[in-house]
Amino acid sequence: MLNSYSSVDKVLLAVDCIIFGFDNDGLKILLIQRDFEPEKGKWSLIGGFLKRDEVLDDAAIRILNTYTGLNDIYMEQLYAYSEIDRDPVERTISVSYFALINIENHNAELIQNYHAEWFPINDAPHLIFDHNEMVENAIKRLRYKTSIKPIGFELLPEKFTMRQLLELYEAILSKELDKRNFISKINSLEILNKLDEKDMQSSRKGSYLYTFNKEKYEEKLLNDFVLNL
Amino acid sequence: MLNSYSSVDKVLLAVDCIIFGFDNDGLKILLIQRDFEPEKGKWSLIGGFLKRDEVLDDAAIRILNTYTGLNDIYMEQLYAYSEIDRDPVERTISVSYFALINIENHNAELIQNYHAEWFPINDAPHLIFDHNEMVENAIKRLRYKTSIKPIGFELLPEKFTMRQLLELYEAILSKELDKRNFISKINSLEILNKLDEKDMQSSRKGSYLYTFNKEKYEEKLLNDFVLNL
DNA sequence: TGTGTAAGTGTAAAATCTACATTAATAAAT
């Protein structure tokens, strides 16, 4: 094809996903053992290449779905990494995305087939290329987002206890929070439904389960607010 | 070249710059009248293509320098735009950058040669492709950044009055600010040097000129803070 | 029936934010 752009260099465009999950052991990311060269066998973010007729967001969705079987996931574009030799094979620019998933929902079989594994964010292995940098930046963004949108909920099961919510926020911010102050701040957002049901796993007394109020929640998602924790 | 990536589609990668400036008439962006097809003659952001051996940040710096003659400019990568037909000629992904420049410093001749022009952000023309969307997102980012870093100063001349600083922040946030509260908040940051000199343009009494204290300033740039205006 | 464990709850002091009006300095006009 000949046109006014014909003299311009073309490049490969990759998408790499920082997939966050949360369970009783804290905040985790999903990593994969690469099964092709270069760096075969090394740990890596889950990624892939942008296709000709695909938008970046869709590429990220496709890649996430391929490895986890999940749809309808909270994702957000982060940053384009373009160091010349970041991929030794060929000039490749990579756009990172972060995703928040409910760790209970993923397709465990799929994940196993791909040699994928959940790692605590503070105890992740060395990753290929610039993937560690991508993860660090994603954590920063997650912290920021947490302070202006109630996105933390994307990481929890449908019904959850206040303790779980507290621990999630503590894990994201990596600092201890005061239980009472936390609860009253969350309550002031008015996005939770307190159920009649209790979770009896964690204590004899049992703790109330909550869901979040979808309408209120989406209202809050629309307009930024400040959640000063 | 044949390698494990050989079946992957390649794309054009562009960089588009949202260049902010500030003067007595408020916040402005620098736009250019395209001198090549498609959309020749229409208003556009200043942009260009990434070269084979160039990092995105350097491409943005190069492009900015080409059109304004400026170096050492505050720039920041924003977002990758990838709609399939955003550029009708050929599949092009564009990474946007925003830049803050002191409007007095640019090379006016260069800008004229390129048919570039400053437009108030609230009175800019319709732009090609998705450039209006890029501008909107850039303004949002500028607002956010302003609240956590003292970057507003990049837009002012070396010596400036409190009134100028106030008006800059009002323009960025597009709301009125209380003068006394603003000044005491700025002072509490301790990043300004009050000079003995006065600016006599604006009043008979004259208003003190300030510069910013580079050391303190960079300290603040390092660690986020919250400037609640 | 007693015991151990986590759940649930309120307040007072400190810090921050907001709203608001008068005096000061000076150049220009008379």
Add this chain to the structure above:
DNA sequence: ATTTATTAATGTAGATTTTACACTTACACA
């Protein structure tokens, strides 16, 4: 020399928000 007009500079009290902090409750299990 005096008046006038214009913008600069400055402080505080009340409202709101944030912080620090400890005891009681419910219940399963021994």
